[in-house]
Amino acid sequence: MAAPSRTSWADVADADPAPASNGPARPGRSSYVPPHLRNRSGASGGAAPPPSSSAPPPRAAPGLLGRPDGGMGRMGGGGGGFGGPRRWDREPNPFGNEDAAAADEPEVFDAHQNTGINFDAYEDIPVETSGQNVPPPVSTFAEIDLGQALNDNIRRCKYVRPTPVQRYAIPISLAGRDLMACAQTGSGKTAAFCFPIISGIMRGPPAQRPQRGGMRTACPLALILSPTRELSMQIHEEARKFSYQTGVRVVVAYGGAPINQQLRDLERGVDILVATPGRLVDLLERARVSLQSIRYLALDEADRMLDMGFEPQVRRIVEQMDMPPPGVRQTMLFSATFPKEIQRMASDFLENYIFLAVGRVGSSTDLIVQRVEFVQEADKRSHLMDLLHAQRDSATPGKPTLTLVFVETKRGADSLENWLCMNGFPATSIHGDRNQQEREYALRSFKSGQTPILVATDVAARGLDIPHVAHVVNFDLPNDIDDYVHRIGRTGRAGKSGLATAFFNENNSSMARSLAELMQESNQEVPAWLSRYAARPSYGGGGGRNRRAGGGSRFGGRDFRRDSSSGRGGDYYGGGSSGGAGGYGGSSAYGGGGYGGGAGALSAWD
Numbered sequence: 085m086a087a088p089s090r091t092s093w094a095d096v097a098d099a100d101p102a103p104a105s106n107g108p109a110r111p112g113r114s115s116y117v118p119p120h121l122r123n124r125s126g127a128s129g130g131a132a133p134p135p136s137s138s139a140p141p142p143r144a145a146p147g148l149l150g151r152p153d154g155g156m157g158r159m160g161g162g163g164g165g166f167g168g169p170r171r172w173d174r175e176p177n178p179f180g181n182e183d184a185a186a187a188d189e190p191e192v193f194d195a196h197q198n199t200g201i202n203f204d205a206y207e208d209i210p211v212e213t214s215g216q217n218v219p220p221p222v223s224t225f226a227e228i229d230l231g232q233a234l235n236d237n238i239r240r241c242k243y244v245r246p247t248p249v250q251r252y253a254i255p256i257s258l259a260g261r262d263l264m265a266c267a268q269t270g271s272g273k274t275a276a277f278c279f280p281i282i283s284g285i286m287r288g289p290p291a292q293r294p295q296r297g298g299m300r301t302a303c304p305l306a307l308i309l310s311p312t313r314e315l316s317m318q319i320h321e322e323a324r325k326f327s328y329q330t331g332v333r334v335v336v337a338y339g340g341a342p343i344n345q346q347l348r349d350l351e352r353g354v355d356i357l358v359a360t361p362g363r364l365v366d367l368l369e370r371a372r373v374s375l376q377s378i379r380y381l382a383l384d385e386a387d388r389m390l391d392m393g394f395e396p397q398v399r400r401i402v403e404q405m406d407m408p409p410p411g412v413r414q415t416m417l418f419s420a421t422f423p424k425e426i427q428r429m430a431s432d433f434l435e436n437y438i439f440l441a442v443g444r445v446g447s448s449t450d451l452i453v454q455r456v457e458f459v460q461e462a463d464k465r466s467h468l469m470d471l472l473h474a475q476r477d478s479a480t481p482g483k484p485t486l487t488l489v490f491v492e493t494k495r496g497a498d499s500l501e502n503w504l505c506m507n508g509f510p511a512t513s514i515h516g517d518r519n520q521q522e523r524e525y526a527l528r529s530f531k532s533g534q535t536p537i538l539v540a541t542d543v544a545a546r547g548l549d550i551p552h553v554a555h556v557v558n559f560d561l562p563n564d565i566d567d568y569v570h571r572i573g574r575t576g577r578a579g580k581s582g583l584a585t586a587f588f589n590e591n592n593s594s595m596a597r598s599l600a601e602l603m604q605e606s607n608q609e610v611p612a613w614l615s616r617y618a619a620r621p622s623y624g625g626g627g628g629r630n631r632r633a634g635g636g637s638r639f640g641g642r643d644f645r646r647d648s649s650s651g652r653g654g655d656y657y658g659g660g661s662s663g664g665a666g667g668y669g670g671s672s673a674y675g676g677g678g679y680g681g682g683a684g685a686l687s688a689w690d
């Protein structure tokens with residue numbers, strides 16, 4: 085995984101004016117050239133000559149970067165092509181020291197290169213698709229015509245081969261189809277929705293940017309919504325890497341940060357807007373963003389975006405503002421979990437969509453060793469201390485080992501953080517009561533290993549891709565098995581192994597059955613006492629938040645349209661399974677029997 089970049093567009097633009105030959109020192113609003121104008125020599129500020137088509141971008145002078153591939157293959161011909169001269173925004177290299185030199189090194193395509201993904205296990209991955217005329221998957225990035233500039237960035241990211249979700253989702257999205265994709269945590273979903281969006285914008289027809297609302301209204305072509313600020317920042321960082329030197333401009337907007345800076349970013353132009361729902365509604369109400377040009381809508385953590393906490397805001401954005409309707413825009417929903425009732429709700433946003441369920445390398449979560457220990461409330465702290473001591477004793481010197489500890493409440497997070505610090509364990513915390521600066525500082529301090537323990541509420545449960553998280557401790561178990569799946573998914577990512585320990589006691593008895601089933605499905609050892617809890621009729625079976633209960637297990641999700649009770653005719657949607665010879669391992673399906681209750685209650689989300 086590439087390291088997060090430390091600069092943003094705005095940082096660089098503010099700090100270091102672009103040396104445009106005929107423009108102002110600081111890039112102003114006029115410096116942005118929309119993709120459809122970028123192949124026109126008369127485009128605003130189009131002063132810089134293009135570099136030679138074979139020449140790599142000049143390292144020493146990163147200020148004026150031309151398109152490295154000149155014609156971009158088939159991209160040059162269409163209205164959306166921008167092979168000609170343009171003045172690029174001053175674009176910092178988001179790859180840091182790894183830099184563009186990688187583009188010159190064909191050996192990065194060497195299949196033997198180990199990027200952390202366990203490619204051998206790909207053959208066994210269970211995959212299910214349903215929907216009409218499903219485009220076939222690909223095996224390599226070379227089979228997909230994403231364009232040279234994007235291919236260069238894939239190489240710079242050291243992605244040698246597509247992960248299973250990418251193999252299926254990218255061709256489906258490139259074919260213009262709506263998609264609901266369910267794939268395990270850490271399996272590369274971000275790139276699976278970013279690549280087709282970036283490629284589509286590069287190749288698409290000229291944008292009809294409406295003037296309504298005035299010059300200050302930004303009209304992005306793509307919108308990526310995510311539930312937390314930190315996840316939006318992470319997606320933004322990733323998307324910037326993927327779109328480096330493609331001319332596609334990515335902007336992020338999230339709450340808790342000063343809106344003025346985000347407004348300035350938007351004024352400089354935006355093709356892809358990554359946002360949290362609250363801040364986006366604010367921007368829409370101020371008429372600083374219009375959604376009428378949206379061609380691509382992606383909801384990351386889509387089940388969370390549509391549960392009862394976010395649904396009203398998301399519906400408002402998607403259905404009640406000026407966004408083009410389903411069928412006109414292309415919609416992609418991604419998550420590791422997709423409860424049936426959320427699928428039903430989500431289908432309002434989609435048209436003739438394909439449902440894709442991809443097991444992660446090796447199946448469910450078996451890269452993560454899951455342990456459950458019976459610990460009374462009063463003993464939790466000393467038990468955690470024992471775990472941390474053991475971990476410290478067995479740590480390899482010089483190898484960073486990070487521990488993420490999930491608790492239920494914000495107060496609980498503060499109190500545990502203090503207690504750990506007082507007992508000699510450098511810890512920090514992240515939760516909705518900390519201000520954004522504190523949250524970002526905590527995350528940075530954790531990632532850097534300065535405070536190798538992060539105490540978190542569910543605000544850190546989804547999507548965050550933090551290298552070296554070796555251990556996730558569920559100090560307080562969540563009330564929803566899907567939340568558990570996302571929490572433990574902060575370790576064991578991209579083919580790496582991880583450890584997850586949960587403290588269980590009587591208070592968690594409603595989780596017993598779903599937890600035991602999940603562990604069994606992912607080949608984990610289920611303690612006998614937990615099986616006994618799970619077998620009790622009053623425990624785990626009817627819990628409204630244990631949405632898999634009663635349905636048996638399946639690795640990730642099942643298309644609700646195939647359930648006859650949906651009334652949409654299972655056979656019609658046909659589809660099929662591919663991948664692992666063993667299919668789904670013979671166990672009955674997660675979700676197939678319905679997710680008993682409503683969506684999980686919010687806990688400590690902001």
Ligand SMILES: Nc1ncnc2c1ncn2[C@@H]1O[C@H](COP(=O)(O)OP(=O)(O)OP(=O)(O)O)[C@@H](O)[C@H]1O
Nearest residue numbers: 085243245246247269270271272273274547549578
């Ligand atoms: N093709 C690839 N080859 C190598 N590494 C990859 C590839 N695709 C993605 N990755 C890396 O895998 C890691 C996990 O990817 P990502 O964060 O997109 O997972 P995710 O499926 O969105 O997880 P979550 O469900 O937790 O949000 C990232 O570090 C990413 O850079």
